[in-house]
Amino acid sequence: MKEVTYNGLTFEPYILREEIDKRVKELGCEINRDCKGKRPLFVCVLTGAFPFASDLFREIEGDAEIAFIRLKSYEGTASTGTIRQVMGLSEEIEGRTVIVVEDIVDTGVTIKNLVDQLREKNPSEIKVATLLFKPESLRTDVHPDYVGFSIPPKFIIGFGLDLNGLARNLNDIYVLKEQAD
Ligand code: IMP
Ligand code: MG
Numbered sequence: 001m002k003e004v005t006y007n008g009l010t011f012e013p014y015i016l017r018e019e020i021d022k023r024v025k026e027l028g029c030e031i032n033r034d035c036k037g038k039r040p041l042f043v044c045v046l047t048g049a050f051p052f053a054s055d056l057f058r059e060i061e062g063d064a065e066i067a068f069i070r071l072k073s074y075e076g077t078a079s080t081g082t083i084r085q086v087m088g089l090s091e092e093i094e095g096r097t098v099i100v101v102e103d104i105v106d107t108g109v110t111i112k113n114l115v116d117q118l119r120e121k122n123p124s125e126i127k128v129a130t131l132l133f134k135p136e137s138l139r140t141d142v143h144p145d146y147v148g149f150s151i152p153p154k155f156i157i158g159f160g161l162d163l164n165g166l167a168r169n170l171n172d173i174y175v176l177k178e179q180a181d
Contacts, residue, residue: 006167011157014156014172027148040097041066044069045070045114047070047162048102048161049131052101053101056101067090069088097123097124103131105142106153107137107138115142132148133148
């Protein structure tokens with residue numbers, strides 16, 4: 001497989017589509033086991049999670065629903081920095097099992113923020129499924145329940161993950177190549 005270049009940066013193949021497919025099926029089995037009879041609501045966080053959510057959702061047996069949200073960033077007051085507000089969740093989640101589907105958990109700030117906001121709507125439980133997880137970058141107390149791949153803190157693209165909006169359509173996951181000195 002070939003390297004790819006975006007914005008002058010070179011990326012090399014890292015996780016192949018076949019491995020992704022296999023792992024998504026395994027996660028589907030785990031969720032099916034945990035959510036039997038619960039009619040879970042999957043909440044796909046746009047934009048990056050859409051390929052993963054699409055594949056994972058179709059592994060789910062029995063009744064399940066899916067909704068899509070976008071996180072709107074805006075500048076908060078002085079010290080709070082960037083706050084992300086949930087846009088587009090019209091479904092009633094009170095008393096339900098909610099499975100948030102993310103592309104990647106890096107520092108965990110995004111997912112923590114989202115889980116805190118969803119918790120205010122009183123679901124019976126919230127689980128987090130993420131295709132990728134960078135445990136060494138984590139600096140919040142939210143730990144994903146279903147993880148596709150734990151990876152070192154390197155920059156990756158493909159299968160939904162972007163560099164300035166590009167590369168989401170790659171079928172495999174690529175990692176930024178180390179620059180030779
Ligand atoms: P966090 O809030 O630091 O956990 O990061 C959340 C967001 O940063 C993710 O949803 C991605 O949009 C983006 N991100 C983090 N790491 C990467 C990466 O390696 N490639 C592309 N986007 C990333
Ligand atoms: Mg994301």
